[in-house]
Amino acid sequence: MHFPLCVRFCQFVACTASAIHQQAGKRRWVHFVLLFFVLTHLYRLSDPPNGFHKWRETDTVAVAYNFYTENWNFLKPRIDMRGTGNGIVGMEFPIYSYATAILFALLGYSHLWPRLLTVVGACLFLLGLYRLCKNTTGSDELAGLTIFLAAASPLLFFYGSKILPDVWALALGVHGFAFFVSWVLEARRWHALFSALCVALAAAVKPSALCMGLPMLGLLVQECGFSSLRQWRYWFYGMACVLPTGIWFYYALHVNPATRGYFYLGGNWGEIIAALQGKNFYQHALLTFPWELIIGLPMAWAFLYGLWKRRSLPRFYVFLLWIAGCYGIFVLLASHIATAHDYYTLPAVAPMAVVTAWGIHLALTHHRLALNLIAILALTLMPILTYGRIAQRYGKPYDFFVDRALADTYIPKHAKIVTYDRTPGMLLYRTGRKGWRIDRDTGVNGFLEAVHGGAQFFVVEKNDTHDLTPFKPYLGPLVYAHDIIAVYPIVMTSPPH
Numbered sequence: 001m002h003f004p005l006c007v008r009f010c011q012f013v014a015c016t017a018s019a020i021h022q023q024a025g026k027r028r029w030v031h032f033v034l035l036f037f038v039l040t041h042l043y044r045l046s047d048p049p050n051g052f053h054k055w056r057e058t059d060t061v062a063v064a065y066n067f068y069t070e071n072w073n074f075l076k077p078r079i080d081m082r083g084t085g086n087g088i089v090g091m092e093f094p095i096y097s098y099a100t101a102i103l104f105a106l107l108g109y110s111h112l113w114p115r116l117l118t119v120v121g122a123c124l125f126l127l128g129l130y131r132l133c134k135n136t137t138g139s140d141e142l143a144g145l146t147i148f149l150a151a152a153s154p155l156l157f158f159y160g161s162k163i164l165p166d167v168w169a170l171a172l173g174v175h176g177f178a179f180f181v182s183w184v185l186e187a188r189r190w191h192a193l194f195s196a197l198c199v200a201l202a203a204a205v206k207p208s209a210l211c212m213g214l215p216m217l218g219l220l221v222q223e224c225g226f227s228s229l230r231q232w233r234y235w236f237y238g239m240a241c242v243l244p245t246g247i248w249f250y251y252a253l254h255v256n257p258a259t260r261g262y263f264y265l266g267g268n269w270g271e272i273i274a275a276l277q278g279k280n281f282y283q284h285a286l287l288t289f290p291w292e293l294i295i296g297l298p299m300a301w302a303f304l305y306g307l308w309k310r311r312s313l314p315r316f317y318v319f320l321l322w323i324a325g326c327y328g329i330f331v332l333l334a335s336h337i338a339t340a341h342d343y344y345t346l347p348a349v350a351p352m353a354v355v356t357a358w359g360i361h362l363a364l365t366h367h368r369l370a371l372n373l374i375a376i377l378a379l380t381l382m383p384i385l386t387y388g389r390i391a392q393r394y395g396k397p398y399d400f401f402v403d404r405a406l407a408d409t410y411i412p413k414h415a416k417i418v419t420y421d422r423t424p425g426m427l428l429y430r431t432g433r434k435g436w437r438i439d440r441d442t443g444v445n446g447f448l449e450a451v452h453g454g455a456q457f458f459v460v461e462k463n464d465t466h467d468l469t470p471f472k473p474y475l476g477p478l479v480y481a482h483d484i485i486a487v488y489p490i491v492m493t494s495p496p497h
Contacts, residue, residue, distance in 0.1 A: 060164055148379070154389040166206055421460065443470065
């Protein structure tokens with residue numbers, strides 16, 4: 001009696017799986033993925049630095065704002081935590097902050113523009129990943145599934161609208177890799193120039209982009225033989241990719257001794273070894289970041305299935321080497337990976353999305369109904385569960401421009417301030433002032449150093465649990481309080497007897 005119903009259900013599942021697989025190979029599927037990504041990132045797109053890693057957003061947009069309001073010299077980016085200095089700091093190649101400053105000048109000061117710039121960068125990354133996967137494997141369907149899974153990755157989904165340069169480094173790196181593939185496989189010589197330019201820019205913004213060097217080398221040796229390693233053009237290409245990064249970071253390290261190391265990447269060998277000896281690095285690098293944030297738990301089975309069936313995918317070794325290159329970089333960044341700095345793992349989104357998409361591709365085309373059904377359910381639930389995974393990362397909205405207006409009313413424009421908060425630079429940026437930032441570690445000693453340097457106001461997060469008792473002898477009555485900000489004048493500049 002129920003047999004026809006079961007047959008119809010089986011036919012429906014098989015037809016749906018086939019339709020998804022066929023649509024994934026068409027151009028309109030790419031348009032659908034891009035539209036999906038843009039529409040899902042319109043939520044709170046004009047927010048100021050907020051939520052998870054808001055301190056990193058603050059660093060980036062503060063540099064852009066200071067380009068816009070103080071000095072347009074590209075080689076001298078400035079931060080707000082400058083004390084009595086000029087704030088010039090060594091940092092990653094500041095092309096993202098500079099582009100944001102240009103948008104401020106052309107379109108007005110709004111946090112919409114840097115966030116929209118990041119969304120555009122994420123879309124360019126998806127397009128580059130589609131082209132790279134298609135040129136490497138020859139499969140339109142696999143490329144389409146890959147960019148859908150990348151777009152639904154919790155890590156890319158969250159950072160796809162953050163005020164950070166990492167997504168643009170990702171986009172430039174993937175396009176550089178795609179140009180490299182077409183140069184090696186199709187002998188398009190001009191693409192070597194485009195590839196070197198993209199990779200050099202990506203690495204100057206985020207040196208972790210150099211993880212692509214391992215799969216590039218593997219592809220070159222596999223396709224052209226070991227004799228290719230003796231050809232000057234490939235050596236020249238490698239130097240064109242790496243030397244600009246080395247030159248820029250050498251300059252960044254020495255541009256201002258007063259702020260040396262503030263924006264510098266990585267950690268010293270002692271910090272790296274200490275991180276590698278602890279369990280947090282391995283928990284994050286092998287469990288939390290890859291399964292929950294890079295591909296998402298609903299796709300773990302597809303990633304493992306894709307690895308199992310690796311022999312049936314042309315040039316699968318490229319993506320395995322890419323993952324290995326990412327983990328080599330993770331070891332060098334162990335002191336960051338062992339903490340909550342998950343945006344350092346963004347380069348792994350691309351190769352892991354390809355492997356996962358291969359597992360989905362096989363499941364959709366398999367003759368077993370169970371695999372078809374699992375693949376359909378995973379593709380349906382993945383975006384929903386992705387948002388559920390990162391929803392708590394969006395902080396409480398606040399009116400940034402009210403903060404600025406109050407600060408302009410009560411704090412003289414050029415007055416130096418000292419802030420006491422958990423988030424570096426956040427209160428300095430919200431008030432639009434320069435000065436010092438202290439925390440519980442620096443305490444009164446750091447406060448007195450700032451006071452002797454000319455700090456006139458003390459700004460604190462009023463809803464925090466900071467103990468202000470040690471500072472009270474130096475403070476006058478509350479000037480104003482708004483949202484989480486409380487501002488006090490500094491009335492005593494030397495320790496009381």
